[in-house]
Amino acid sequence: MIFRDRRARLNAMSNVSRRGMLEAVGTTALAVSLPAVVRAQALVPVHVGASLDDGLTPVLYALKAGIFKKAGLDVTLTAAQNGAALAAAVVGGSVDIGKTALMPLLSAHAHGVNFKMIAGAVLYLKGAGTAQLCALKEGGIASLADVNGKTVAVASLQSLDQMVTEAMIDLHGGNSATVHFLELSPAAMLGGLESGRAAVASIGIPVLGAVLETGKVRALGDPFESIGNRYLKGGWFCTADFATRNTVTVRSFAVAMREAATYTNAHHDETVPILAAYSGLDQDALRKMHRDTNATEVDPRDIQPAIDAAYKYKFINAPFDAKELIV
Secondary structure, three states: OOOOOHHHHHHHHHOOOHHHHHOOOOOOEOOOOOOOHHHHOOOEEEEEEEOOOHHHHHHHHHHHHOHHHHOOEEEEEEEOOOHHHHHHHHHHOOOOEEEEEHHHHHHHHHOOOOEEEEEEOEEEEOOOOOEEEEEEOOOOOOOHHHOOOOEEEEOOOOOHHHHHHHHHHHHOOOOHHHOEEEEOOHHHHHHHHHHOOOOEEEEEOOHHHHHHHOOOEEEOOOHHHHOOOEEEOEEEEEEHHHHHHOHHHHHHHHHHHHHHHHHHHHOHHHHHHHHHHHHOOOHHHHHHOOOOEEOOOOOHHHOHHHHHHHHHOOOOOOOOOHHHHEO
16 A cells, blocks of 8 residues: 555545554553552563564563562553554453553544553664665665655555654655655565665665665665654553552552663673573574664653654644643
């Protein structure tokens, strides 16, 4: 599916039903002191769902190190195939807390879906990004000013990835309104460039390293730096109703995640075996990979840049205060 102009995109987003949005998102956040009484009570069962990326590392570590149990929680982790399936599971109650990319959460809020963010996931920090816009060295694209009228591949349409790519094109002499966007899986990005299906592709880890090592592409810049130096790329969420009915559980999860993220950010090498065992990725490849930073708190200032850009690029109909997303 290709969106050829912003008006078409906005019309498409506006026509999404509330039920449709419920099936395409999810998120909630909070970070305060854990009441001592929690430790004296029986463990509270919590079903957590997430797709696989480096944002899952703190949860894997917290399970292994007993951090959730210390917080009074008996956490069960379920792998999710995609965001829509996860959001539906959260709404249906089979998953209590899930992890989502930021854009689905913004879109849901804009359509009146009341999800809340509990804890941050991957935090973008300029200079420590894990993605690049890439073009074939022999493909005629020397800079983003050459992209006008061409096709750019992203891992998901209507995503944060697409939005920051549009902003990056505009910042570097191109006109994103003329660009067509194509959805390709990360593993298919290099093939998409070589076949001519796309002139530029947004490629992230762990695929990025292997693509650059081929020597066939040139990197044109980190698209995520286009909207800010620091902001959340995703977060852990639940429904507003779950947060209201389970205040202590939500607070305990947030505190546990803060402890786990603080540790894993400073011990990337130690977490390689944990992530490799869960993901099936090679440990040597993970050690070579530039690892993400995971948020230790939820600050509305780390969400607002994406909200403002989403409105500017017509991914949402109106801007709003990031505080509305947070418990």
